[in-house]
Amino acid sequence: MTLMGYADQLSARPGEQVAFKVSCDAPAYRASLVRFVGSMWPKRPIEPERLHAAFEGEYPGRAQTIGIGSWVSVDLDPVITTERGLTVGCFVLPGLADRGAEQTVWALCGSDGREVASLAIDDEGRLVARTGEGPAACSGEALSNNCWYSVVVSFSDAGIRLVCRKEPRSWLPAQLLPCTESGTQLPADDLARLLIGASSADERGRPRHCFNGKIARPVIAAGASVEAVHAALLEGIDACAGIEGVAGVWDFSRGLDTATVEEVSGHNAGGVCHNHPMRAVVGPGWTGREVDPRLAPAEYDAIAFHEDDLDDCRWETDFTWTVPEGLAPGVYGVRLESAEAIDHIPLYIRSGQGETPAILYLAPTNTYLAYGNERLYEGIESTPDFVVRSVQDPVSLTERDYFLMEHPEIGSSVYDVHPDHTGICYSSRLRPVVTMRAEVSSWTTGHPRHFSADLFLIEWLEHLDFAYDVATDEDLHIEGVDLLEKYAVIVTGSHPEYWTTPALDALERYLAAGGRCMYLGGNGFYWVTGISSHAPHVVEIRRGINGTRAWTSHPGEVHLSTTGELGGLWRYRGRAPNRMMGVGFTSQGWGGAPGYTRLPDSADPRAAFVFEGIGIDEPLGDFGLVMGGAAGDEIDRYDPDLGSPPEGLRLATTEGQHTDYYQVVIEDCTFMLSGRGGTEDARVRSDIVLVEDSDQGGAVFSVGSINWIGSLMWNGGVNSISRMTANVLRRFQERSPV
Numbered sequence: 001m002t003l004m005g006y007a008d009q010l011s012a013r014p015g016e017q018v019a020f021k022v023s024c025d026a027p028a029y030r031a032s033l034v035r036f037v038g039s040m041w042p043k044r045p046i047e048p049e050r051l052h053a054a055f056e057g058e059y060p061g062r063a064q065t066i067g068i069g070s071w072v073s074v075d076l077d078p079v080i081t082t083e084r085g086l087t088v089g090c091f092v093l094p095g096l097a098d099r100g101a102e103q104t105v106w107a108l109c110g111s112d113g114r115e116v117a118s119l120a121i122d123d124e125g126r127l128v129a130r131t132g133e134g135p136a137a138c139s140g141e142a143l144s145n146n147c148w149y150s151v152v153v154s155f156s157d158a159g160i161r162l163v164c165r166k167e168p169r170s171w172l173p174a175q176l177l178p179c180t181e182s183g184t185q186l187p188a189d190d191l192a193r194l195l196i197g198a199s200s201a202d203e204r205g206r207p208r209h210c211f212n213g214k215i216a217r218p219v220i221a222a223g224a225s226v227e228a229v230h231a232a233l234l235e236g237i238d239a240c241a242g243i244e245g246v247a248g249v250w251d252f253s254r255g256l257d258t259a260t261v262e263e264v265s266g267h268n269a270g271g272v273c274h275n276h277p278m279r280a281v282v283g284p285g286w287t288g289r290e291v292d293p294r295l296a297p298a299e300y301d302a303i304a305f306h307e308d309d310l311d312d313c314r315w316e317t318d319f320t321w322t323v324p325e326g327l328a329p330g331v332y333g334v335r336l337e338s339a340e341a342i343d344h345i346p347l348y349i350r351s352g353q354g355e356t357p358a359i360l361y362l363a364p365t366n367t368y369l370a371y372g373n374e375r376l377y378e379g380i381e382s383t384p385d386f387v388v389r390s391v392q393d394p395v396s397l398t399e400r401d402y403f404l405m406e407h408p409e410i411g412s413s414v415y416d417v418h419p420d421h422t423g424i425c426y427s428s429r430l431r432p433v434v435t436m437r438a439e440v441s442s443w444t445t446g447h448p449r450h451f452s453a454d455l456f457l458i459e460w461l462e463h464l465d466f467a468y469d470v471a472t473d474e475d476l477h478i479e480g481v482d483l484l485e486k487y488a489v490i491v492t493g494s495h496p497e498y499w500t501t502p503a504l505d506a507l508e509r510y511l512a513a514g515g516r517c518m519y520l521g522g523n524g525f526y527w528v529t530g531i532s533s534h535a536p537h538v539v540e541i542r543r544g545i546n547g548t549r550a551w552t553s554h555p556g557e558v559h560l561s562t563t564g565e566l567g568g569l570w571r572y573r574g575r576a577p578n579r580m581m582g583v584g585f586t587s588q589g590w591g592g593a594p595g596y597t598r599l600p601d602s603a604d605p606r607a608a609f610v611f612e613g614i615g616i617d618e619p620l621g622d623f624g625l626v627m628g629g630a631a632g633d634e635i636d637r638y639d640p641d642l643g644s645p646p647e648g649l650r651l652a653t654t655e656g657q658h659t660d661y662y663q664v665v666i667e668d669c670t671f672m673l674s675g676r677g678g679t680e681d682a683r684v685r686s687d688i689v690l691v692e693d694s695d696q697g698g699a700v701f702s703v704g705s706i707n708w709i710g711s712l713m714w715n716g717g718v719n720s721i722s723r724m725t726a727n728v729l730r731r732f733q734e735r736s737p738v
Helices: 226-235 237-241 365-370 384-390 399-406 451-463 473-479 501-512 577-581 605-611 720-732
Strands: 003-007 017-024 028-035 049-051 057-060 071-081 086-094 103-110 115-121 127-131 149-156 159-166 190-196 213-221 246-251 260-263 271-274 278-281 302-305 319-322 330-337 342-349 359-363 426-428 468-472 489-492 516-519 538-540 584-589 633-637 649-653 687-692 699-702
Touching (some): 003 330, 003 342, 086 103, 213 226, 213 237, 330 451, 365 426, 365 473, 468 473, 473 501, 489 720, 516 720, 577 584, 577 699, 605 687, 605 720
Antiparallel strands (some): 028 330, 071 190, 086 149, 103 190, 149 159, 213 302, 278 302, 330 342, 584 633, 687 699
16 A cells, blocks of 8 residues: 655745645545654554544545656747648657667657657667658667767658667667668658656646656757768758757757757757756767866757656645644654555745744755665675675565555666666655655664654654754755854754755855854765755765765766755865865674763863763763764774864774775775775764864754764663763854854
């Protein structure tokens, strides 16, 4: 039984309306409001607080479908007639010619929506050009993956003629493929729509026969010869626009940060991208002399399409809710419950007008989206080496993991790859993100991670009666430093890994003006992240060519399409996390989690408040609800060579206590050598660091571990990690100097 949903936004203030979209294949379900006061991890479930809301009640169930797969649609204006015949050209780079299923390169439709002509890759990997009826013209051999082909098809009274040329590769020359012709004629019709990357979509926008690969320089001309169109196609966009009889030329290098494609001949309309195909990708003319699309736009005139792209489920709204005044800020959920299933849609309720708490919990929602519906465990049976080297305990998949494998239509994470093995670089919140749930555990350890783990922090804040507000990464990206400046202290979640430029700038400005931040996680402030100006529900990550990563970017495709800036690690933009937070990512592993040893700096009078009430020999974090310790999963170190402020106090460390499941991160290794594990390399450690500015009063307390939050509520919150964190939070929320 399937029951799942999503909201049209992640956060809301009193007075704002939120729409909820639900898919349920049961006859009915009930909706109600809850407030999370802890993780619902099955091994230690904290039931949420149940509240009344205006939307509470029973709703009829309905299964809502998802149109996954990217494509471009052009409503031709003016329509293109077939009286003089038609010639269509483009470049094609198949990513999965051997898919074994038909994939549409382009299709032309009449005013009634019926396909009149199309070009596709058939289930044998050959190019086929056809009209609605009759035999097709086709290439005499299958296409090769990851090779550019220039392809021109003419439809005339003589039938269908197909020309396909494999473009030069390095020193290998161009090669014309043998192609058959067909006597099938194009019926007289007015062509009203062009589809690129998929066949006709239905009324809900669901495409068919989605293409996997790149397409560039589509051009349509009436009465032009195959030779003329092919010659112009090879010369470039401007030449295509000058073809006699040209009816449309679409330049994919323009508007990279939009959902539109521009028509550049002045003879037709522009188009619309659906499901966010990948922009800012190299085209057939890429020389490698420039790797920034802004410096050589003509060389980025392609779009990469994939059958599993998803931008927005576009479900119909089941119910709405206007957040009432007086509702306490916090992490809420809309509980959906049918006879056989339960789901909770998370929602952050921010404070309204009036007095604001001194503490802001900044939820790392970019990280939640980056990992959204992650399926890295798929195929682990065929890659046991990955499991053996990464994870100490046997992997045990949950019912939710199997659900994700059975439902690819709800999209994947930016840790996964497309069917053609290229990396997924966009993730959307306008879909059910079923990994962002209070009861989720990670397949790596069987313990909570990300959203569910960060609810340990919420439980702790509630347990110690700290008044707090909440906001999301998206809120900070949009509102900037104006969001932060009203709070005395910002508290992060366990893994604030993905940061946009506006958010990073805002936090730096806030700290410089005397703000305080408690970085209660690990591997934070790591990846350059983009949020689309036209689609703020989408985050973009380009993995680049270095860093600890799930996939590697194609050469020339490291710049973000959403912002134009260089992606990859912030470290390579001169903004290593060490510079701002005092620590930066150094290792990851899922084989044990030790506690900390105090260092001489812990005796510095400036750090006395941190250790108040903690004995000099008292264990620091050799306990915890996640992996049994406070320092584990992904960890950070203090390193002045990477920008850690020399005036920072290195209070405690786990140096020498990690197993060899923990290895030094790739970006710190210039040669492939042995001895990079936790038992031998001193860089494999988690450091606790305090950095303060005596002039303005700004301060940062960093713990350097994803697992830290999981130790807060060990032994009911009576422990050294809880006390240390509370000591710092109480001091930081005071307006007086640290």
